[in-house]
Amino acid sequence: MIVVGVDGSMVARAAVEWAVNDALRMGESLRIVHAVDRSPYQIGRFPNAAVPDALLREGQRILREALALAHERQPEVEVTTWDIEGAPAEVLREQAKGAAEIVLGSRGLGGFAGALLSSVSTHVAGHVGCPVVVVRGDHRPVRGEVVVGVDDSPGCEPALAYAFGQAGLRGAVLRVVHAWQLPVHAYAPGVPYEMDEVRGAQQQIVRDRVGMFTGGYPQVTVVEDVRPALPVEALTDASAGADLLVVGSHGHGTVSAMLLGSVSRGVLHHTRCPVAVVRA
Structure with a gap:
């Protein structure tokens, strides 16, 4: 199984494309994961119920778009989507158990594809046992x-x-x-x-x-x-x-x-x- 983290950004789309192509080559299934991170809202001034519905709806939209993209690129690959509550780095560390590789975008709007060189890199690439692939958003010709x-x-x-x-x-x-x-x-x-x-x-x-x-x-x-x-x-x-x-x-x-x-x-x-x- 290959796991790819998404957050709705363009580099996350590039990560999905890379991951589904690699899943086809490796004969693996693909799991698309989105982290619902409530932590910015869990402070005294903001009750927990203020934003969860909006966060969940946005997460489901992001996953639907990523799933459609994966099916468009490689329809024969088995793809599942997971919407999981938690900090992105912690979610990915948990998802890495048993995974062939983890795929992330290098820039983004937050979540998985956000600042890779900060907390996500520290907690994911430094702690998981499988390879972590970092994908840029720009499209490049195949070099071989x-x-x-x-x-x-x-x-x-x-x-x-x-x-x-x-x-x-x-x-x-x-x-x-x-x-x-x-x-x-x-x-x-x-x-x-x-x-x-x-x-x-x-x-x-x-x-x-x-x-x-x-x-x-x-x-x-x-x-x-x-x-x-x-x-x-x-x-x-x-x-x-x-x-x-x-x-x-x-x-x-x-x-x-x-x-x-x-x-x-x-x-x-x-x-x-x-x-x-x-x-x-």
Whole structure:
């Protein structure tokens, strides 16, 4: 099951389109969820009964429109709608149990598609076990490439596995990006570094990681992209021609990081393609 959060915004519509297309590729059902959040009205001056009917009616309208869109795009996908009371982040955390992935818009009117880099990201991508896909509102042509960031830690392996699966389902090329930098002490006088050896070692990191998955995905063409660069710059640059960018949410190297760390935060701010955050 794939879960997508909606709030009536344009980016939420884009998230529904992405989610239903992915549900078709993965052979999954789709659950469209809207959170009825009464918390802004539950203060002393506003009785609880002042707005619930309007909130419920609006939620049902949003769900009807999202359901119609999903059926229009992929009529063969099984789709259900859920209107649930609670804070959006808490609702999504609960819905993530047993889900193949969670899909969200990156901007919106509030609720799920609202400020992703604030409370929703903290409570969803940082705490759920399934991949969280962040979708922008702009439509992009199909590029035929999936990009994934890897480092030298086992924490990047779930992201790499997810990326291989997505590339295989899409018939896309998989670009494996590894960004590296010399340590600060490398620039100290008298510290010798053989750059060919350094580059070779970094290339071997990618080969070792990729080799764990190529046997299961013989149809996927892999491009090993190893470059001396800052991770955010490398991933953002590579994602310009991608349909999806995949990053890990944990790791000890330069590419994978927690969602609220500098790499994932930078990627979510600067890339225009959908981003999948996969926890280790």
